[in-house]
Amino acid sequence: MKLVVIGFGQCGGRVADEFARLNRRAHGQRGIEIITGAFAVNTDAADLSGLSSIKPDYQHRILIGGRKTGGHGVGKINELGAEIAREDGDKVIDAIRGAKRFFESDAFLLIASAAGGTGSGAIPIMTQHIKERYMDKPVYNLIVLPFAHEETTEERTIYNSATCLKSVNSIADAVILVDNQRYIRKDFSLRNNLAKINALIVEPFYNLLCAGEETKAKHIGARMLDAGDIIQTLVGWTVIGYGKSQLPMFRFPSWRVLDFRKKSTETHKGIQAMDEAISELSLKCNPTDSGRALYLLSAPAKEVNMDLIKELGDYLRDIASEATIRNGDYPRERGVLDITVILSELNDVEKVRKYYNTSSGFISTIKKRQEEIEGKLKGIEEASKDIPSLL
Ligand SMILES: Nc1nc2c(ncn2[C@@H]2O[C@H](COP(=O)(O)OP(=O)(O)OP(=O)(O)O)[C@@H](O)[C@H]2O)c(=O)[nH]1
Ligand SMILES: [Mg+2]
Numbered sequence: 001m002k003l004v005v006i007g008f009g010q011c012g013g014r015v016a017d018e019f020a021r022l023n024r025r026a027h028g029q030r031g032i033e034i035i036t037g038a039f040a041v042n043t044d045a046a047d048l049s050g051l052s053s054i055k056p057d058y059q060h061r062i063l064i065g066g067r068k069t070g071g072h073g074v075g076k077i078n079e080l081g082a083e084i085a086r087e088d089g090d091k092v093i094d095a096i097r098g099a100k101r102f103f104e105s106d107a108f109l110l111i112a113s114a115a116g117g118t119g120s121g122a123i124p125i126m127t128q129h130i131k132e133r134y135m136d137k138p139v140y141n142l143i144v145l146p147f148a149h150e151e152t153t154e155e156r157t158i159y160n161s162a163t164c165l166k167s168v169n170s171i172a173d174a175v176i177l178v179d180n181q182r183y184i185r186k187d188f189s190l191r192n193n194l195a196k197i198n199a200l201i202v203e204p205f206y207n208l209l210c211a212g213e214e215t216k217a218k219h220i221g222a223r224m225l226d227a228g229d230i231i232q233t234l235v236g237w238t239v240i241g242y243g244k245s246q247l248p249m250f251r252f253p254s255w256r257v258l259d260f261r262k263k264s265t266e267t268h269k270g271i272q273a274m275d276e277a278i279s280e281l282s283l284k285c286n287p288t289d290s291g292r293a294l295y296l297l298s299a300p301a302k303e304v305n306m307d308l309i310k311e312l313g314d315y316l317r318d319i320a321s322e323a324t325i326r327n328g329d330y331p332r333e334r335g336v337l338d339i340t341v342i343l344s345e346l347n348d349v350e351k352v353r354k355y356y357n358t359s360s361g362f363i364s365t366i367k368k369r370q371e372e373i374e375g376k377l378k379g380i381e382e383a384s385k386d387i388p389s390l391l
Contacts, residue, residue, distance in 0.1 A: 001211050001227035003109045004096060008126065009081070009119025010073075011112055011194075012112035013054075013146050015062075018198045020206070026210055030219075034209035041092055041126075043084060043118045045071035053334035059095045064122070074117035078160045081121020089129045091225045096130075105315060106227040108139040109228075110172070112134035112370025114161035114262035115146040121160075124167035131171065138173040138256045139372045144201070145179045145283065145351065155362055162359035174234035174344060177283040181349065201282070207298045211330040217303065218331065223297050223309075225328025229343075233326055237346040239283045244338035245269040261369035266337075270297065270308045273290050273339040274315055281343065283351060289343030293323040298338050303332035306359040312339070371387035 007016025016038050023035035038054045048061040057063075061073060068092045074080040094104060100290030112119025112125055123141060131139050143165065152158045168175050183197045212226030247269060274295070278287065287293075295316055297304065309329065316325055320343060 001106045001212050001230050002034055002101075002104050003039045003107055004039075004058045004099065004102065005109045006041060006096075006111040006126070007037055007084075007119075008041050008110065008122045009116045010042065010111075010113070010117040011045065012118060012123070013047060013051055014040055014194065015111045015142065015144065015201055016040050016199050017051045017053045019111075019200045022202050022206055022312070024053065024106050024207075024208070026213075029209060029223050030214075032099070032210060032213040032215075033104075033369045034205075034213060036101040036105040037096065039092070039095055041122065042073075043071070043081070044073040045070045045074070057086040062091055064091060065118075074121070076117040076154075076156050076160065078117050078121035078163060079116040081116075082125050084118075085122035085125035085129075089126055092126060093129065093133055095285040099130075100277070106135065106233065106287050107137050107173075108134070109142060110139065111142045111144075112164070113144040113146070115150060115162040116160065119191055119222075120164040122149055124164065126172055127171045128167060132363055133153065136171045138234070139171075140176060140234060141172040142176045142178060142201075143168060144247040145177060145181070147180045155366075158355055159359050159362055159366070161329065162355040165355060171210070173238060174238045176234075176238045176240060177349065177352070178240075178330070179283040182280070182282065182284070202241045204282075207330055207332065207338065208296055208340045208342075211298070211328060213359065214330075221304070221329035221331055223328050225326070225330065229294060229326045229328065231293045233342055233344050235292060236343040237349050237352065238342060239281045239285055239346070241277035241279075241281040241341045242338065243278075243280060243341075245272040245273045245276075247300070247337055257277065266303055266305065267308050267311045269337050270299075270312050270339070271315060272310055274341070277288070277341040278319065283349070285346055285349055287317075287320040287343055288322060289346045289348045290320050290323045291347065292326075293320045293344065294326045294342040295391045296328050296330060296340045298330040298332045298340075298371055299336070300334055303337060304329050304331060316341070 005016045005019045006011040020038035026032050037337055039060050040054050041106045042048050110123055112123040114120050129138050146157050178201050214220055222239040
């Protein structure tokens with residue numbers, strides 16, 4: 001599957017930059033292209049120049065709202081991010097049109113954090129803009145949710161997240177949710193290492209996007225997973241997960257090992273990777289809430305057998321009992337077996353519901369505070385009415 005990737009704001013831009021690196025890796029290691037164009041859009045000029053893999057010209061690193069913000073961002077006011085996207089959105093469309101291989105793309109992937117200002121505000125507006133302009137291609141959003149500590153220190157974090165999520169959900173074909181907090185569960189030092197988190201965020205997309213682009217027979221599985229399968233799976237709230245098991249690089253010839261034992265070891269390794277993919281989903285959710293699911297098994301060709309595929313299918317069927325499940329196998333890597341899982345069409349996401357509930361509580365407080373400020377301003381204006389002005 002080939003994507004046009006567009007990142008908005010600092011977080012979105014950096015994750016899009018990581019996708020550009022992923023494409024370089026696919027090209028270098030496998031001779032295939034998975035990204036037809038990578039763009040970063042920001043109100044902050046310094047953030048744009050901090051990127052490394054997205055082409056450094058103004059058609060790929062697009063500054064919007066320069067006049068309004070002086071190139072310094074919107075300071076977490078996502079209404080301003082939205083307004084600027086409305087005014088300057090054509091710049092992004094022009095850039096997409098200029099991309100050489102655009103006609104080969106299967107879909108758009110737009111990326112932003114929910115909690116910031118620029119990305120959070122611009123992504124719903126640009127999703128709508130692109131959907132109206134390119135009706136034949138799905139437009140997906142990848143939304144990064146804030147760390148827990150950000151939610152407690154700043155009201156805007158929750159409010160921006162709620163407004164962004166509500167807006168993207170009503171317009172994007174699917175919204176892939178990625179929770180920053182999930183990545184520091186096991187390794188707290190990651191909190192200060194966003195680059196490492198970004199690499200972990202994009203990793204599950206590598207085999208997923210590559211599998212359908214292979215042309216060499218030896219890398220085409222018994223059941224190839226292509227863009228059509230992914231497009232059929234992605235609807236509404238979505239999460240993605242990835243897990244892997246190391247395999248011995250060298251095996252004894254098979255006559256030295258009892259056949260049933262070999263098979264059960266492979267199945268065990270497969271289940272172990274699937275287990276990891278499910279427990280490392282990009283956002284904590286309940287798999288029984290999903291209406292569509294997909295898994296891709298990548299492993300050396302000789303490790304893939306019907307038993308393993310059946311066991312993996314049964315495993316996912318058990319936990320995502322309501323979902324239509326698609327699957328594929330991808331004969332690749334030596335020495336590892338890995339599994340990518342997508343759970344989509346989720347009919348409930350606890351974290352999103354919490355943002356909505358908490359924000360609804362804020363709205364009256366925010367309004368009241370606004371009225372108080374306006375009242376005070378009026379008071380001071382009133383007191384000054386008899387004072388002559390120098391203007
Ligand atoms: N995973 C990840 N999260 C990030 C990154 N940069 C920022 N964030 C998160 O994104 C949120 C802040 O949003 P930003 O993307 O910095 O904001 P912005 O869209 O640039 O908007 P303004 O700076 O307010 O104009 C916070 O929740 C951060 O934790 C990043 O590189 N990776
Ligand atoms: Mg910023």
